[in-house]
Amino acid sequence: MKLMDEIVVVENLVKNFKDIVAVDNISFTIGRREIFGLLGPNGAGKTTTIHIIATLLKPTSGRVFVSGYNVVEESKRVREKIGIVFQDPSLDNQLTAYDNMYIHGKLYGLKGRELHDKIMELLDFVELKQFASKKVRYFSGGMRRRLEIARSLLHEPELLILDEPTIGLDPQTRARIWNYIRELRREYDMTILLTTHYMDEAEELASRIAIMDHGKIIAMGTPDELKAMLRGDAIYLVLRGDIDSFCRELSFARECRKIAENRIEVLVDNAPKVLPELFNIALSNNVVIQEVSYRRPTLNEVFLHLTGRELRETIEETPVIRRAYMRRHWR
Amino acid sequence: MDDRDLNAVASMIYRQLKRWISSRSRIVSVIVQPLLWIILLGLGFGAIFSAQNIDTSTWPSFVKINPELLKNIVSKYFTTLFGGVDYITYLITGMASMTAFMGSFISGISVIWDKQFGFLKETLVAPASRRSIIFGRMLGDAIINTIHSTAIILLSLLVSGSINIWGIPAALAYIFIMSLGFTGLGIALSLRFSSMEGFQMIVNLLTMPLMFMSGVFYPLKTMPDWMKTIALFNPLTYAVHGSRYWLTGTDTGLSFMNPLLDLAILSIFTTIFTIIAMILFDRASLED
Numbered sequence: 001m002k003l004m005d006e007i008v009v010v011e012n013l014v015k016n017f018k019d020i021v022a023v024d025n026i027s028f029t030i031g032r033r034e035i036f037g038l039l040g041p042n043g044a045g046k047t048t049t050i051h052i053i054a055t056l057l058k059p060t061s062g063r064v065f066v067s068g069y070n071v072v073e074e075s076k077r078v079r080e081k082i083g084i085v086f087q088d089p090s091l092d093n094q095l096t097a098y099d100n101m102y103i104h105g106k107l108y109g110l111k112g113r114e115l116h117d118k119i120m121e122l123l124d125f126v127e128l129k130q131f132a133s134k135k136v137r138y139f140s141g142g143m144r145r146r147l148e149i150a151r152s153l154l155h156e157p158e159l160l161i162l163d164e165p166t167i168g169l170d171p172q173t174r175a176r177i178w179n180y181i182r183e184l185r186r187e188y189d190m191t192i193l194l195t196t197h198y199m200d201e202a203e204e205l206a207s208r209i210a211i212m213d214h215g216k217i218i219a220m221g222t223p224d225e226l227k228a229m230l231r232g233d234a235i236y237l238v239l240r241g242d243i244d245s246f247c248r249e250l251s252f253a254r255e256c257r258k259i260a261e262n263r264i265e266v267l268v269d270n271a272p273k274v275l276p277e278l279f280n281i282a283l284s285n286n287v288v289i290q291e292v293s294y295r296r297p298t299l300n301e302v303f304l305h306l307t308g309r310e311l312r313e314t315i316e317e318t319p320v321i322r323r324a325y326m327r328r329h330w331r
Numbered sequence: 332m333d334d335r336d337l338n339a340v341a342s343m344i345y346r347q348l349k350r351w352i353s354s355r356s357r358i359v360s361v362i363v364q365p366l367l368w369i370i371l372l373g374l375g376f377g378a379i380f381s382a383q384n385i386d387t388s389t390w391p392s393f394v395k396i397n398p399e400l401l402k403n404i405v406s407k408y409f410t411t412l413f414g415g416v417d418y419i420t421y422l423i424t425g426m427a428s429m430t431a432f433m434g435s436f437i438s439g440i441s442v443i444w445d446k447q448f449g450f451l452k453e454t455l456v457a458p459a460s461r462r463s464i465i466f467g468r469m470l471g472d473a474i475i476n477t478i479h480s481t482a483i484i485l486l487s488l489l490v491s492g493s494i495n496i497w498g499i500p501a502a503l504a505y506i507f508i509m510s511l512g513f514t515g516l517g518i519a520l521s522l523r524f525s526s527m528e529g530f531q532m533i534v535n536l537l538t539m540p541l542m543f544m545s546g547v548f549y550p551l552k553t554m555p556d557w558m559k560t561i562a563l564f565n566p567l568t569y570a571v572h573g574s575r576y577w578l579t580g581t582d583t584g585l586s587f588m589n590p591l592l593d594l595a596i597l598s599i600f601t602t603i604f605t606i607i608a609m610i611l612f613d614r615a616s617l618e619d
Contacts, residue, residue, distance in 0.1 A: 054456055055456065056452065056455055056456060056616065057616060058616070076458050076460075077458075079456055079457060079458035080458045082456075084456055086449060086452055088449050089448070089449050090448075090449035090450055090451075090452045090453040091449075091450065091453075092346065092350070092448075092450050093448065094349075094350045094353050094354060095346070095349055095350065095353070099345075099346070099349055102342075102345075103342045103343075103345065103346050104453065104457075106338050106339065106341060106342030106345070107338075107339050107342050107454065107457040107458075107459050107464070108457060108458060108459070109334070109335040109338055109458075109459070111338065135353070
């Protein structure tokens with residue numbers, strides 16, 4: 001048994017798939033009643049991490065505890081403590097919403113009247129009560145996700161794991177699911193671990209965030225702490241010319257550095273005020289500015305600051321195509 | 332096995348039954364297919380294996396045989412061959428086992444579907460023991476297959492007059508045990524094959540010969556020796572022999588076979604494949 005204030009303890013976790021390093025020596029803890037967000041692009045290792053926490057994969061090295069139980073040696077105990085909503089649906093489409101809940105309850109040792117009442121209460125919570133006896137096959141994507149959330153709560157888990165809870169959902173449904181998550185935290189004191197590649201989702205919901213990229217945690221803290229890494233505004237320039245000497249000329253900049261080929265990030269207190277001056281300096285230094293933008297820092301800028309890539313750009317990599325292909329193949 | 336494991340077994344039986352009830356097309360296809368076999372083979376070959384159709388009028392005049400005597404002899408030959416019953420009775424009693432046999436492999440397909448559609452993950456992350464989950468699933472499927480066989484047996488009452496109604500429960504017991512074993516085999520295979528195509532190919536390769544070398548369509552006694560040898564290692568052979576014995580009182584097997592031995596062999600086969608399926612499912616992870 002480990003410390004009880006921390007519901008999840010991850011120590012030096014490594015996971016290799018053959019010669020691919022999916023998770024590269026990460027450590028973090030999640031305290032009770034926290035909403036902890038793992039933020040990062042597809043392929044960053046978020047899903048692998050939570051599959052290990054959920055006992056579905058074995059770590060290559062390192063240790064993971066949930067409620068004090070080791071996920072490898074005491075996997076059964078861990079399974080009792082967690083509820084999980086997978087990224088891809090895991091419902092039985094041939095059965096009704098009620099039966100999906102009922103079978104889940106039975107698998108977790110619930111019975112009879114108690115089980116029935118619990119099912120109805122939770123279906124009510126996710127506003128699916130009137131569809132209880134409808135087959136899941138006829139449900140929309142949002143309804144399925146809501147049903148999965150209800151199902152994962154049935155056995156009163158101590159830790160709720162949500163893997164990309166709003167992926168592929170329309171804005172209204174997203175907002176609705178966000179509300180459920182906030183309510184779970186507020187009304188039920190639930191500890192929630194969620195993964196997402198939407199920075200707004202992490203910012204909106206998470207009390208603490210770990211940013212993951214290429215299997216590593218590259219930053220961790222509250223959203224405010226992370227954004228404080230880039231106080232003020234961030235100006236992004238794509239330019240041609242001598243970047244180093246240009247940077248030296250910017251006396252008003254708190255920081256000026258190259259984050260990618262031809263691309264620099266300039267941290268300033270007030271971007272609109274200093275931009276004209278910046279253009280003048282560029283002109284007098286023979287630097288050609290090809291693109292300019294400035295932003296109030298969000299988590300996206302934090303990610304850009306740390307990796308030189310936009311979180312948004314990385315979303316468009318291959319996994320999306322693969323998912324579309326699989327869908328075509330299996331539906 | 333504790334209380335929760337029993338609960339898990341019950342929940343998986345419930346799930347398989349619910350799925351079965353909700354998929355009418357499957358019920359129809361599982362019943363219709365053997366029905367087609369019975370009609371097409373039973374009526375087609377049934378007429379050949381019957382002395383009534385011997386046409387003596389075209390025989391040359393020097394053949395001096397009493398046509399009635401000939402029909403008697405031929406008729407005797409066929410009924411002995413088929414254990415004392417006509418071909419359609421012979422076929423339909425074998426078909427009862429075959430229906431459950433074919434259905435057993437559908438469980439394997441459903442495991443692959445669950446892999447593709449994610450429901451498998453839901454069962455892998457549950458605290459109930461994996462063994463009880465897969466065992467519940469097997470039991471549920473074996474029950475469904477036995478229900479299909481029951482339908483075929485009830486149908487046989489309409490087609491044949493020589494079925495012993497009191498033997499039906501015993502025959503169903505043989506069929507149930509056999510189906511449980513093949514369900515285990517199907518699940519074991521499905522856990523090894525992640526693609527539907529690969530699994531289907533193996534199953535087709537397996538079911539066709541097992542079906543024909545089991546005594547469903549023709550007796551073991553007249554098979555070539557090599558075929559007999561294979562049939563001896565085919566669990567379906569013993570289910571067909573045993574259930575046919577209870578349904579018609581006929582002994583259509585090889586000399587050493589008897590209903591008790593059938594039961595013993597089926598039980599051993601089923602125990603082995605139940606354990607294999609349990610072990611493989613216990614080891615199943617998201618990595619394969």
